[in-house]
Amino acid sequence: MDRNQLGKWLKQPAKMANKYSLNAVYFCTGCGIIEIPPVITARWDAERFGVVPVATPRQGNLFMITGYVSLKTLRAIIRTYEQMPDPKYTVGFGSCPINGGMYWDSYNTIKHLDRYIPVDGWIAGCMPRPEAVFVAVTHLWTLIEKGMANSSDRYRKQYGQYRANQEKLFGKLDWPPLYDGGNGKPEKGSR
Amino acid sequence: VSNGLKEQLEAAFARTTVTDGRANEYLVSCEKESVLSVLAWLKDSGYDHLALVSCVDRPALGQLELVFVLSAYMQEDGGLSGREKLNVILKTALPRDNPECQTATHVFEIAEPYERELHELFGINFRGHKRLTPLFLEREYEIPPFRKDFDTRAYVKDLFDNIPAIEESKE
Numbered sequence: 001m002d003r004n005q006l007g008k009w010l011k012q013p014a015k016m017a018n019k020y021s022l023n024a025v026y027f028c029t030g031c032g033i034i035e036i037p038p039v040i041t042a043r044w045d046a047e048r049f050g051v052v053p054v055a056t057p058r059q060g061n062l063f064m065i066t067g068y069v070s071l072k073t074l075r076a077i078i079r080t081y082e083q084m085p086d087p088k089y090t091v092g093f094g095s096c097p098i099n100g101g102m103y104w105d106s107y108n109t110i111k112h113l114d115r116y117i118p119v120d121g122w123i124a125g126c127m128p129r130p131e132a133v134f135v136a137v138t139h140l141w142t143l144i145e146k147g148m149a150n151s152s153d154r155y156r157k158q159y160g161q162y163r164a165n166q167e168k169l170f171g172k173l174d175w176p177p178l179y180d181g182g183n184g185k186p187e188k189g190s191r
Numbered sequence: 192v193s194n195g196l197k198e199q200l201e202a203a204f205a206r207t208t209v210t211d212g213r214a215n216e217y218l219v220s221c222e223k224e225s226v227l228s229v230l231a232w233l234k235d236s237g238y239d240h241l242a243l244v245s246c247v248d249r250p251a252l253g254q255l256e257l258v259f260v261l262s263a264y265m266q267e268d269g270g271l272s273g274r275e276k277l278n279v280i281l282k283t284a285l286p287r288d289n290p291e292c293q294t295a296t297h298v299f300e301i302a303e304p305y306e307r308e309l310h311e312l313f314g315i316n317f318r319g320h321k322r323l324t325p326l327f328l329e330r331e332y333e334i335p336p337f338r339k340d341f342d343t344r345a346y347v348k349d350l351f352d353n354i355p356a357i358e359e360s361k362e
Binding site: 071104106107111168 | 341354
C-alpha cells in the first residue's frame with residue numbers, strides 16, 4: 001500500500017478497496033478477448049493494478065465487453081450482468097460496442113451497447129493495445145474515487161428504459177423476473 | 192481406387208459433369224435428385240471427409256447453388272493414396288423460390304450443423320433432417336438474411352436505429 005494514500009484509505013475505505021480489487025469477469029466476446037491473455041499474464045501483468053480475472057460473474061465486479069455483440073451474446077451479457085453483485089463496473093472495449101464499428105450494417109449485431117446495459121467507460125480502438133486497458137483501469141479508479149462510476153445505480157433508476165430496449169430485440173424476456181411490488185408472486189410469464 | 196474419376200462418375204450418373212478446377216480439385220455438378228448418390232459414391236471412392244457445406248445465392252439465375260466440399264485425407268508422405276486430386280467440389284442448383292433438398296446427414300453425419308446453418312441463413316429446407324431448429328439467430332427474419340435480396344441497411348435502420356438512447360434523469 002502506498003503510504004501517501006493513507007489519508008484516502010481512512011476517509012473512504014470502501015471506495016479505496018473497490019478501486020484496488022477489480023475482479024474482471026471472464027467473458028469472451030468477439031475478437032477483443034485476444035488482447036486479454038497478454039494483459040493478465042506476465043507481459044503486462046494486470047495484477048499490478050489489482051485486476052484479476054475471476055471464473056464466475058458472482059465474484060466479479062468489472063465487466064469488459066471485448067468486441068462486437070451479436071444478439072445471442074447480448075442475451076448472455078444481460079444474464080451475466082444481472083448476476084454480478086454491486087458495486088459493478090462495465091467497460092466497453094473496442095469500437096464495436098461503441099457504435100457497431102465495422103458491423104454498422106450487420107443484421108445480427110447490436111450497434112450501441114449502452115442502450116441495453118449501462119456502461120461506465122469506453123476504450124476506443126480496433127483493437128486497443130493492452131496498455132489501453134491500463135489507461136482505462138486508472139481512469140476507472142478516478143471515476144470510482146469521485147463516485148462517478150455509477151452504472152449500476154443508473155441501471156436501477158432507468159431499468160424501465162433498459163428493459164424496454166432489451167425487449168425490443170428479444171420479445172418478452174423471461175429472465176430476470178420483474179419485481180412485482182412485494183406481494184410474493186412472480187410476474188406472469190416469468191419463471 | 193478412383194483412377195479416371197471423371198469417366199467413372201460421368202458414366203455412373205446421368206447429367207453429371209466433371210471439370211478440372213484449380214490445381215488440386217475437381218468440380219462436379221449434378222442434378223439435385225442425385226446429390227445423395229453422388230456423395231455416397233464419392234465417399235466410397237476415398238473422398239470421405241466432408242469439409243464444408245455452403246451455398247451461393249444467384250438471383251439472376253433464380254438459383255441457390257448448394258456446394259459440398261469433399262476432401263481426401265493426405266497420407267503421411269504427402270501422397271493421396273492413389274487418388275488423383277485432393278478435393279472434390281460438388282455443386283447442385285436448387286430453385287430459389289422453393290429450395291428443397293434431401294438431407295446429406297445419412298451419408299455424412301457432420302453435415303447436420305451445416306444444414307441447420309443453411310436452413311436459417313438461406314432458407315433451404317432439407318428433407319429428412321432431424322433437427323432443423325435455429326442455430327445462430329435470435330430473431331425471425333422475413334427473408335433469410337444471407338440471401339442477396341435481404342437489405343441489411345434497411346433492416347438496421349428499421350430495427351437498431353429505432354432503439355432510443357437511455358435518457359438520464361437529472362437529480
